[in-house]
Amino acid sequence: MAISKYAQDKKRVVKAKITEAFANWVDHVSDSKKFNVYLCLPSCVPNCVKALKEKGLLDNAKIIAIEHNKDKLLRMRYNLHKAGFDKSKRQVINKSICDITTDDLITACKKLGVDGIDLAYIDSCNTIGDCMQAWLEDVLNNVLTDDAVVAFNATAGQGSNGWVESLEEYRGRKNIITMGHKSKHTDPISICFADKLGCGEPEFVINYKEPHPAAPMVLTGVTKHNKSIDIDFYYKNVLSLQGLGYKKYLGHSLTTRVRFGHYLKALNIKNIPSELEELMKDWSFHTAYI
Numbered sequence: 001m002a003i004s005k006y007a008q009d010k011k012r013v014v015k016a017k018i019t020e021a022f023a024n025w026v027d028h029v030s031d032s033k034k035f036n037v038y039l040c041l042p043s044c045v046p047n048c049v050k051a052l053k054e055k056g057l058l059d060n061a062k063i064i065a066i067e068h069n070k071d072k073l074l075r076m077r078y079n080l081h082k083a084g085f086d087k088s089k090r091q092v093i094n095k096s097i098c099d100i101t102t103d104d105l106i107t108a109c110k111k112l113g114v115d116g117i118d119l120a121y122i123d124s125c126n127t128i129g130d131c132m133q134a135w136l137e138d139v140l141n142n143v144l145t146d147d148a149v150v151a152f153n154a155t156a157g158q159g160s161n162g163w164v165e166s167l168e169e170y171r172g173r174k175n176i177i178t179m180g181h182k183s184k185h186t187d188p189i190s191i192c193f194a195d196k197l198g199c200g201e202p203e204f205v206i207n208y209k210e211p212h213p214a215a216p217m218v219l220t221g222v223t224k225h226n227k228s229i230d231i232d233f234y235y236k237n238v239l240s241l242q243g244l245g246y247k248k249y250l251g252h253s254l255t256t257r258v259r260f261g262h263y264l265k266a267l268n269i270k271n272i273p274s275e276l277e278e279l280m281k282d283w284s285f286h287t288a289y290i
Contacts, residue, residue, distance in 0.1 A: 186207040
């Protein structure tokens with residue numbers, strides 16, 4: 001299972017925006033729910049935890065934290081403690097993801113006094129090869145609640161471990177929410193993730209990368225109860241960020257947004273976001289004088 005080798009020591013300015021969008025999405029689909037347990041890979045700096053806490057989504061939650069590097073455990077525990085998760089509110093699993101068993105997760109849940117995991121963010125930057133697909137389907141899926149919200153951040157860079165070939169059955173299928181993506185692996189990765197968790201279509205997908213030499217990434221989110229898309233939310237938190245960090249992002253993004261606006265009009269959809277309406281007017285004026 002390949003892990004991205006790119007620029008781990010560089011400041012990830014794009015990732016900060018993506019993490020904010022992730023938290024917005026969880027807030028949007030949660031229907032004001034307070035989650036019971038959050039499964040995550042916070043590493044030394046738990047930015048995803050901070051983003052979710054700022055929205056009050058973890059007010060009642062406990063944490064199951066995964067970290068395979070024992071040298072990072074002390075700092076991770078310290079930062080989780082600072083964030084409000086003391087020993088009674090956290091369980092740490094010191095294993096690589098694919099080595100974690102259903103029993104490991106069930107045991108962690110029991111120690112925290114919860115019946116299952118209702119929020120998970122697998123932000124491992126792994127590929128979604130055979131090992132990860134099996135883990136999602138045969139391990140994680142066993143401990144998710146019926147209303148779970150789950151996200152996975154995968155690298156879409158070319159690799160040599162066969163993960164690209166393992167997605168062949170998912171190629172050729174398109175999803176409107178990935179309009180404007182830059183990686184040919186975006187749809188296969190996101191559709192595969194949803195399939196392995198027994199969900200319908202992916203509900204939240206952003207293909208992005210850092211502006212410095214870095215692997216392309218695909219963040220995918222699904223819910224067990226399948227929430228219908230909200231156009232205004234999608235425009236602000238998905239479409240506007242699609243392809244962020246790639247060269248010529250702004251020009252490509254503006255073009256994609258206008259295309260999306262015309263797509264909505266063709267479907268006779270009335271509730272087009274006001275920001276998009278203004279952009280389409282400005283775009284028409286600009287192109288008329290080129």
